[in-house]
Amino acid sequence: MQEFWSQLGRKLAALWRTFSHNRMGMFGALLVTTAVLVAVGAPYLSPYAPSEVIRDANGRGMTFASPSVHPPLGTDDAGRDVFTQLVHGARISLMVGFLAGSIAMFIGSLLGILAGYFGGAVDTLLMRITDILLVIPDLPLMIILVATLRNLELHISPLVVLVLVIGLLYWTSTARLIRSQVLTIKERQFVARARAIGAGHAHIIRKHILPQIMPLIVANTVLILSTAILVESGLAFLGLGDPTKPSWGTMLNFAFSRNAITNGAWWFYMPPGLAIVWVSLGCVLVGNVLEETLNPGLAIHHLEDESRMVARRPEAAPP
Amino acid sequence: MTEAPLLSVRHLSVDFIMQDGQMGHALEDVSFDVFHGQTLGLVGESGCGKTTTLMAIMRLLPANARITTGQVLYNGQDLLSLSERQMRDFRWKEMSIVFQGAMNALNPVMRIDEQIGEAILLHHLMTRSQAARRVGELMEMVGIPRERAGQYPHEYSGGMRQRAMIALALACAPSLLFADEPTTALDVMIQAQVLELLKQIQEKLGLAIVLVTHDLGVVAEVCDSVAVMYGGKVVESGSADSIYNAPQHPYTERLLQSFPDLNRPAGSLVSIPGTPPRVTELPPGCRFEPRCNKRIEICATTAPVMLETSSGHRAACHLCQGPAARF
Numbered sequence: 268m269q270e271f272w273s274q275l276g277r278k279l280a281a282l283w284r285t286f287s288h289n290r291m292g293m294f295g296a297l298l299v300t301t302a303v304l305v306a307v308g309a310p311y312l313s314p315y316a317p318s319e320v321i322r323d324a325n326g327r328g329m330t331f332a333s334p335s336v337h338p339p340l341g342t343d344d345a346g347r348d349v350f351t352q353l354v355h356g357a358r359i360s361l362m363v364g365f366l367a368g369s370i371a372m373f374i375g376s377l378l379g380i381l382a383g384y385f386g387g388a389v390d391t392l393l394m395r396i397t398d399i400l401l402v403i404p405d406l407p408l409m410i411i412l413v414a415t416l417r418n419l420e421l422h423i424s425p426l427v428v429l430v431l432v433i434g435l436l437y438w439t440s441t442a443r444l445i446r447s448q449v450l451t452i453k454e455r456q457f458v459a460r461a462r463a464i465g466a467g468h469a470h471i472i473r474k475h476i477l478p479q480i481m482p483l484i485v486a487n488t489v490l491i492l493s494t495a496i497l498v499e500s501g502l503a504f505l506g507l508g509d510p511t512k513p514s515w516g517t518m519l520n521f522a523f524s525r526n527a528i529t530n531g532a533w534w535f536y537m538p539p540g541l542a543i544v545w546v547s548l549g550c551v552l553v554g555n556v557l558e559e560t561l562n563p564g565l566a567i568h569h570l571e572d573e574s575r576m577v578a579r580r581p582e583a584a585p586p
Numbered sequence: 587m588t589e590a591p592l593l594s595v596r597h598l599s600v601d602f603i604m605q606d607g608q609m610g611h612a613l614e615d616v617s618f619d620v621f622h623g624q625t626l627g628l629v630g631e632s633g634c635g636k637t638t639t640l641m642a643i644m645r646l647l648p649a650n651a652r653i654t655t656g657q658v659l660y661n662g663q664d665l666l667s668l669s670e671r672q673m674r675d676f677r678w679k680e681m682s683i684v685f686q687g688a689m690n691a692l693n694p695v696m697r698i699d700e701q702i703g704e705a706i707l708l709h710h711l712m713t714r715s716q717a718a719r720r721v722g723e724l725m726e727m728v729g730i731p732r733e734r735a736g737q738y739p740h741e742y743s744g745g746m747r748q749r750a751m752i753a754l755a756l757a758c759a760p761s762l763l764f765a766d767e768p769t770t771a772l773d774v775m776i777q778a779q780v781l782e783l784l785k786q787i788q789e790k791l792g793l794a795i796v797l798v799t800h801d802l803g804v805v806a807e808v809c810d811s812v813a814v815m816y817g818g819k820v821v822e823s824g825s826a827d828s829i830y831n832a833p834q835h836p837y838t839e840r841l842l843q844s845f846p847d848l849n850r851p852a853g854s855l856v857s858i859p860g861t862p863p864r865v866t867e868l869p870p871g872c873r874f875e876p877r878c879n880k881r882i883e884i885c886a887t888t889a890p891v892m893l894e895t896s897s898g899h900r901a902a903c904h905l906c907q908g909p910a911a912r913f
Contacts, residue, residue: 274695387649456690462646463685464705464754465677474704475693 274478282482285560292560295552302546306357313351317513320346331532341534344525352518353538359514361546363429364496370434371495372488375441380480382442383449384472393442401439406501409436413507425509429502433495441487448480486557493550500543515539590662591619592794593643593681593762598656600635600642600818602865610865612638612651616820617892618813620762625788625795627809627826629802629841631862635818636798640683640764645673660762679709682755686767686798688747692739698750699725699735705757724753728783745776752783762794769804781808802845806830814838817863817873820892824899834901836880872904880905 286292305312315321320328321342328346332338340349382393409432416428452458453476461471502508503516506524510517518539522528527535600613613635620626628636641647643658645665658665660680668676685691692701699721706717722732728749739747748768755763765784769777785808788795797809805812805826813823814835822835833839840858847854860877869875875885882904890902 278695456685456687457693459646460683460685460691461693461704463644463677463683464757465674465679465708466704467674470708474696478695 275481278482289556291552292556295549298545298549299553302357305354306361309354309358312354315348315351317352317355321348331530334534340538343535349534349538352513353542356513356515356518359512360496363426363499364492366430367433368492368495371437371491372441375438376445376484379442379445380449380472383446384453397439397442429499433498437494444487445480448483449476452476452479482561486554486561489550489557490554493547497547515543589621592622593620594659596657598642599654600638601652601654603650608866611818611868612865613818618820618823620794620796622794623792624810625797625808627805627812628796628798629805629812630815631800633862634815636815637766640766644677678705679758680760681762682760684751684755684765684768686770688751694739697736697738702754702757709758711758724756728753744772748780764796766798819873822901828899834895834906835903836878837874
């Protein structure tokens with residue numbers, strides 16, 4: 268296990284050296300990092316609690332106050348500070364996205380490795396399950412699942428329900444990706460050699476397959492994260508979030524249901540919308556650049572692009 | 587020979603189920619013996635079943651292959667009757683493989699010392715620090731400086747990789763070493779060095795070696811006995827001397843002629859026309875019949891059996907089986 272981590276460490280260090288030279292990737296990393304910092308430091312960034320009503324000098328609640336020095340992003344229909352809700356919403360959105368993404372990643376990697384490595388009946392069974400999940404439209408399925416789980420009165424937090432539903436449905440693309448990669452690795456001769464030295468399946472997967480696909484898993488996790496955050500926002504917007512712990516999606520739901528748009532209170536719906544774009548754009552940029560650096564096959568070959576050719580085509584010969 | 591063989595392969599047959607459902611007979615009735623401290627050369631064209639034979643002995647055949655008949659006796663114990671668990675313990679501890687193409691057989695993202703140590707630790711032969719010392723000793727035995735053990739395969743030259751592969755094969759001190767074309771893709775100088783190394787190690791450790799190759803020059807240099815394979819069958823076997831000086835099977839004869847020899851006049855190099863049969867379309871009689879320049883009527887219909895032609899020398903050809911065997 269120690270070797271596994273040191274190997275992973277070396278790989279990540281090498282990855283960072285390439286990654287840090289990519290401007291798009293670094294921009295994405297900046298977006299994600301700021302969002303995470305805001306989420307972590309939310310209580311310190313705003314003097315109010317998310318549900319606290321801001322009152323003016325006369326003690327009246329300020330409803331739909333437009334942005335000014337104070338409050339910086341205005342207030343909502345109940346007089347609560349939008350900025351405070353935004354930074355606290357970052358915690359919920361990122362937390363749900365991260366947990367759901369991790370679950371999806373774990374299931375996807377596990378099933379992908381099992382299907383790819385063992386092949387045969389295991390592969391057929393796991394991939395048919397994947398196919399079935401892939402062809403069912405996600406959104407209606409999730410709405411039904413979340414609603415059903417809530418009606419069961421299981422006394423679990425609505426956020427946990429969201430995490431589970433997203434996590435248990437969004438592993439399909441990962442499973443296929445990992446499976447295809449494992450299929451190519453397991454045919455390499457060093458895997459046959461590992462079998463010949465007397466290694467069992469668990470050993471081969473752990474020491475020869477996993478280190479090779481780990482970078483792919485890392486890159487895919489970041490992409491799945493963005494999907495999970497987007498899906499969470501979508502479900503929360505449809506009213507399936509936790510109203511007592513508002514995420515960005517819940518804020519949009521409030522803004523929509525309380526006529527922020529007809530009231531012209533753009534400061535109520537623009538910030539959470541932009542925040543969602545901010546984070547998912549960041550994740551997609553980081554994920555794509557990671558994928559590109561880790562899978563050189565995706566890069567443009569220098570022979571396909573004339574400007575990158577070392578030896579240029581000779582100029583037309585002078586007459 | 588009165589001594590019991592270390593490894594005795596008896597009537598080994600392997601079938602492949604092809605993608606289109608056809609059956610391919612990759613090996614049929616393969617038999618040979620390997621004795622303690624000796625080298626057997628397994629010779630034949632590409633695709634004649636040499637590597638399949640090794641993989642069948644180690645029980646590492648792909649999922650679509652079946653061992654249909656035969657025995658693989660190692661010190662008298664039939665390996666084909668062992669459980670997968672027992673077989674896993676057995677591999678590398680008793681017999682190991684020097685793979686062809688060391689670059690592919692080494693994990694590109696693991697250091698060489700990790701890969702050699704992996705084999706030792708898998709079999710719980712010693713502690714981590716003992717294993718590290720053993721890796722150093724092995725590296726020196728194959729002529730690689732200890733301090734380069736911590737490098738990756740791509741930092742090695744082709745010859746060094748093959749040496750590292752040999753060190754890896756010796757990690758658990760096996761009694762039998764399979765060398766699967768260990769000198770392919772190496773230049774002639776390095777080939778000679780690697781063969782010399784194998785010979786040295788054999789003398790030092792008393793290993794038995796099965797050398798798989800299509801290079802008869804290599805066989806002449808290092809082998810005590812030879813088994814010639816064609817189309818999944820052993821067609822001739824005997825001591826290296828008798829095979830070289832008095833080949834009985836026309837295939838062996840022509841194989842020898844197709845290698846350059848300084849003592850023969852120039853222009854005597856001949857090739858064997860045609861290609862080896864496909865495992866799904868084997869000729870009904872002798873498998874070499876369609877390409878044989880000495881074929882007679884019976885060859886097309888009846889497969890010849892292995893018969894002793896002189897002491898210790900056996901061949902499967904109708905021509906060398908005397909008039910009684912012919913009709």
